[in-house]
Amino acid sequence: MALISPVAESELGDVMRFLRTVFGVGESHRMFQADVLRWKCFAPHPFWEGSRGYALRYRGEIAAFGCVVPCRFLTGSGTVASCNVIDWAASKSVPGAGIMLYRHIQGLTGAMINIGGTEDARQVLPRIGFHAGVEIHHYTRVLRPWRHFQAAGRKGWKSPLRLARDYRELVRAAHEAGQALTARRVDRFDGAAAGVFPDPAVTQQVVCARTPESLNYFLACPAAQMDAYLLERGQTPAGYSLLSRLGRQCRIADLWIRSADPREWAEAYAAAASAARADPHITEIAVAASSPLQITAIQKAGYRRTHSEPVFVSDPGSLLGGRNDFAVSLLENDGFYWSGNGG
Amino acid sequence: MTLIDQRLQQIFREAFENDKLTLADSMSPETMPQWDSLAHVKMMMGCEEEFGVRFTIEETVESTSVAKLKAVLAAKGVWR
Numbered sequence: 001m002a003l004i005s006p007v008a009e010s011e012l013g014d015v016m017r018f019l020r021t022v023f024g025v026g027e028s029h030r031m032f033q034a035d036v037l038r039w040k041c042f043a044p045h046p047f048w049e050g051s052r053g054y055a056l057r058y059r060g061e062i063a064a065f066g067c068v069v070p071c072r073f074l075t076g077s078g079t080v081a082s083c084n085v086i087d088w089a090a091s092k093s094v095p096g097a098g099i100m101l102y103r104h105i106q107g108l109t110g111a112m113i114n115i116g117g118t119e120d121a122r123q124v125l126p127r128i129g130f131h132a133g134v135e136i137h138h139y140t141r142v143l144r145p146w147r148h149f150q151a152a153g154r155k156g157w158k159s160p161l162r163l164a165r166d167y168r169e170l171v172r173a174a175h176e177a178g179q180a181l182t183a184r185r186v187d188r189f190d191g192a193a194a195g196v197f198p199d200p201a202v203t204q205q206v207v208c209a210r211t212p213e214s215l216n217y218f219l220a221c222p223a224a225q226m227d228a229y230l231l232e233r234g235q236t237p238a239g240y241s242l243l244s245r246l247g248r249q250c251r252i253a254d255l256w257i258r259s260a261d262p263r264e265w266a267e268a269y270a271a272a273a274s275a276a277r278a279d280p281h282i283t284e285i286a287v288a289a290s291s292p293l294q295i296t297a298i299q300k301a302g303y304r305r306t307h308s309e310p311v312f313v314s315d316p317g318s319l320l321g322g323r324n325d326f327a328v329s330l331l332e333n334d335g336f337y338w339s340g341n342g343g
Numbered sequence: 344m345t346l347i348d349q350r351l352q353q354i355f356r357e358a359f360e361n362d363k364l365t366l367a368d369s370m371s372p373e374t375m376p377q378w379d380s381l382a383h384v385k386m387m388m389g390c391e392e393e394f395g396v397r398f399t400i401e402e403t404v405e406s407t408s409v410a411k412l413k414a415v416l417a418a419k420g421v422w423r
Binding site for chain 2: 001002003004056058063090092094095096097098099100104120123124127128
């Protein structure tokens with residue numbers, strides 16, 4: 001008998017064992033430890049009721065698992081409930097289990113996105129109604145060139161050239177950075193003015209809804225050190241940023257300012273970099289964006305593109321009205337805390 | 344070979360990316376090393392698209408041989 005249902009917190013042990021087996025990692029892998037999985041699946045999220053972990057059980061055993069990352073798109077004409085799935089895994093001994101679970105989750109929200117994915121997933125998604133929408137582009141900027149150079153594992157003949165380039169970029173970014181926006185660290189987003197959160201009328205994009213409660217959920221992620229900032233012009237709140245830190249790297253998990261001007265966005269990304277640099281252990285900052293406004297600003301702020309991933313979209317009810325101008329960030333999946341070696 | 348056999352064979356050829364594959368009831372993951380999860384999904388979806396049916400979870404995970412798949416399709420009125 002095969003059955004799909006949300007997993008209960010009491011089943012966390014089964015889920016952990018299943019994920020470690022499928023992904024071939026040990027108990028030390030941070031992504032599948034109990035506190036991280038508990039946060040992913042069970043910590044209260046304002047956009048999802050109940051467990052976000054779903055399993056397909058076949059003959060009593062977990063044969064497939066996926067964890068929902070809820071998301072709400074604001075299109076300007078309405079709100080579209082959506083989600084992404086992370087930790088999607090299936091047992092090889094039950095062919096088709098993974099895709100059946102995915103289809104089930106697809107039916108839970110109006111629209112669904114998939115960011116990146118394996119080569120296999122990219123082959124299958126178009127057959128279950130997904131189309132490649134935008135691309136999310138990843139960027140980094142070195143904040144401490146010499147320490148970054150020293151910390152690099154393997155060095156080749158290009159390493160000194162990269163070091164020189166990073167110094168040059170650092171000087172250029174310092175010259176270009178305006179002082180109009182500053183990042184003020186706050187403990188939580190409670191009480192933040194509604195005007196600092198994404199508004200599709202400001203940027204003329206499909207944006208992801210954020211609320212103090214949803215950002216506070218991400219702030220509680222146990223897999224990275226998370227910090228909240230309000231971006232201010234003088235004393236006036238203009239936006240926010242959420243930074244995650246893993247080892248020597250800081251990631252801009254999310255950032256938004258109330259402006260459609262790429263120069264002001266570039267100032268915001270520079271302000272986030274300054275906030276990250278206040279931590280003496282940080283040598284590099286990373287960010288990702290899918291929309292021309294943010295991409296232009298990120299490049300202007302001295303970040304260098306590393307790679308891109310497709311964002312697949314399923315929208316059977318045309319709730320998004322064919323829009324393809326999504327502004328997604330690292331918050332829409334596990335990109336802000338994921339670590340390939342387990343963290 | 345019936346017309347439906349031929350259509351099913353074509354689905355398998357596309358799923359397994361093998362233009363010379365000849366369909367046999369005995370084919371299963373045990374007899375075909377290429378029958379992995381991805382090929383299985385492609386095969387099941389190919390059947391859904393070709394025959395206009397929708398498989399349940401049970402049918403998807405239980406269709407682990409050509410004979411079993413034919414039985415499932417027969418129960419859906421495709422195989423007569």
